[in-house]
Amino acid sequence: MDTQAELQERDRSSAPDPGPGERSRSSRVRDRAAALVSGRLSWRGALALGAVCAVFVFLFSSFVVQPFLIPSGSMENTLRVGDRVLVNKLAYRFGSEPHRGDVVVFDGTGSFVPEGATENPVGALLHGAAASLGLAEPAETDFVKRVVGVGGDRVVCCDVRGRTEVNGRPLDEDYLFPGDASSTVPFDIVVPDGTLWMMGDHRSRSRDSRDHLGEPGGGVVPVDRVIGRVDWYGWPLGRLGPLPGTAAFDSVPAAGPAHG
Incomplete structure (x- = not known):
């Protein structure tokens, strides 16, 4: 062993x-x-x-909230080229509708852009994804303007002092681009129910409801084409914060038979 x-x-x-x-x-x-x-x-x-x-x-x-890249100067000085704003998509989701003075993003198909405009579907999908993140300019059918008239309003330009009137009340449009006239194009329209009369703040550089009066959509934008309300500046950082409001429409009376 x-x-x-x-x-x-x-x-x-x-x-x-x-x-x-x-x-x-x-x-x-x-x-x-x-x-x-x-x-x-x-x-x-x-x-x-x-x-x-x-x-x-x-x-x-x-x-909920979509970044939106401002592509043109039609809303200066409120919105400048290259600004990125945040669009509140819940603003009108629960029964609320756009008010006079709101700055909104909308799909202009059928009003500012003819129906039936087509583009490459793959390119449109990729561009739409980038635009939804604020990384690319919005689609050619998307616009940003200010609501000047809602359904039933009579919007007229101009009075003897060159001001736009809504329901007989002249507007003191403090948001207009410095030196701009309220409009160089005269118009007198009663806004159909369920639609909006849109104008840019930089009137001399904005193609808006005034320019589409004689077209099939009549220049007005259906409420259901509104994508959302511009509520905040997201970029540049020096302007970060809420979009300023306006008192221009505070004294405008409600639309009625006398204004229609």
Whole structure:
């Protein structure tokens, strides 16, 4: 029994002991394998998190608040070229309708743009996704203007002092671009129910309801084409904050038979 135990002990003691270099190489191989697996998992996790965030942002901008890049000077100085504003898409979702003085984004198809205008569907989808995040100019059918008249209002320009009147009351339009006339184009219209009369704040550079009077839509925009109300400046940071309001329409009486 003692001989057998001695033989086993010698066999164990004669087995080569891995040197420091070999142990180090084995450890490095295990570390690399662990790092590779960990890196693969972390990339997958990062991609999954990025996808979830992208879907959340897209849904948020589609249904709640959408960034909107201002493409032209038609609303200066209220909105300037390159401004990014935040459009409140819930403003008119629960029975509320646009009011005089609201600055809104709307789809001008059928009013400012002829029906049936087509573009490449794939390009339109990609552009629409970028525009919904404020990374690209809006679609050619999307516009931003100020509501000057709502359904039933009689909007006339101009009185003897060159002012626009709504329901017989002249407007003191403090938001107009400095030096601009209220309008150089005379008009007298009763806004049909369910529609809006839209004008830009930079009247001399704005193509708005005045320019589409003789077209099929009559220059007015259906309320159900309104995408949302511009409530906040998002960029540049120096203008970050809520859009200023206006008292221009505070004294305008409600529309009635005498104004129709």
